[in-house]
Amino acid sequence: MAFPNHRLAAFFLAVVAAVTSSAVAAWNVKLEIDNDIPLIHTLRPLLSSAAGHQSRRRNYGGVPCDSWRFAVETNTIRGWATIPASCEEYVGNYMLGGHYRRDSRVVVDEAIAYAEKLKAAGNGKEVWVFDVDETTLSNLPYYAEHGFGAEPYDRAAFGAYVEEASAPALRETKRLYDKLKEMGIKPVILTGRREDKREATAKNLAAVGYTGYHKLLLKPQDAKVHSVEFKSGERKKLEDAAYVIVGNIGDQWTDLLGEPEGARTFKLPDPMYYVA
Template identity: 60%
Template sequence: MATARLLLLTVAAAVAGSCFCSGQEAKPPPYCGSVRTAVEAHNIIGWKTFTADCAKYIADYMTGDRYTRDADVVINEAIAYAESLKLSGSGKEIWVFDVDETALSTLPYQANRGYGVQPYDQASFIQYVTEGSAPALQGTLRLYQRLLQLGIKPVFLTDRTEDQRTVTTNNLLSQGYCSWEKLLLKPVELQTSTQAFKIEERKKLVDAGYVIVGNIGDQWTDILGSPEGCRTFKYPNPMYYVA
């Protein structure tokens, strides 16, 4: 399993470089960046947490300039693609956005959970969502605003549940997402994977005559599975994996 491979890497790194000078802060193992790259490329899947010895690396990445630069590369490419499109004039072209870690950031919550090193805790995450305080990811907001200017309608598709509709709506509005075509949330009692739910919702959109010209999410499950859209964009997120 992917988790087992990560743990083996951890052990190997600990054996190879276990000595540090007294009084010096231990540096993250050099393989942490390689593991992050493999996670983003979907070469490591099904993992539950990032290894504990990479905690500082992930914290530094998520709170430093590199995360913003990586995100800006994605957003700039998405905007360039959107600007190249020739729209039909029907008003049916849409762009699908995930919410958490794509439109809104849960980094204030993740900071208290080791940035992905601690196991997922549903109760505490739901509590954070209900506060409605998640800040906008500025790159995504920039893409959203440009799409509105171009005449491409945003659709939010999230595995947040229907009982979180009001707080999600208010949170999006408060962070500058002023309008959208649809906000699609998962039924509370639906027993299916996130990927299966999102594929089915995209099918419904296509069946209703919409053309998904773009699709952006921080998880591969946001953007895999037909109809995924004319082009997909993976927003960086090494903190957790959603199946």
């Protein structure tokens, strides 16, 4: 299982550091055994006593975090650079506490139920489009160390993480991927990662079991193009080559909007970041 020991060790060290350094601040240690993926993480100590006081309430510092998540997941709140500072604990609990996994499971259950009802043409032209980040691969080990989206995007740090090729699979997506391959529907991986990350991406996908995909499409290195344009353009090329996009799964609306969207879209949760 591609969840390297050195990263796990770093998590444990972070927990120890939090425990020893935050004698007066509130802190939480979360542990989730996600099949064979151990996920351990400390939510950052809340230094403000007001934040600590409010941390058990739904409405942290004026922002009802569950309603903020609703508006984000439905593409109403757009273009945000970071999650509301007061929602860091909420998002952390969402991501690690089982809610994220449960939401993802219902999405994939629906995708599989849909796929099973398809009358497959069996001509090898049916494809399913998969995004990478927070879709095939989970960057939760990275985001857990970066405030679950409370810190601004750090291109260099995230780039270094991608180069490690150490991200675990989103296990629900992997379940869909395997099922579709079994059914003869070809996976196409379509990502906003750029070409300089092709090797690391391919290595990471292979390491966690995403094998036998039809194509891995990355954004040209210097293309000045937003995700919707890039991704819908690539889907259009697939259709022009007589492929039928029976499904399209991603965590961002930019994965799912823009014709041709694919016959059905499946929105995975992601309250941590927004991609334009």
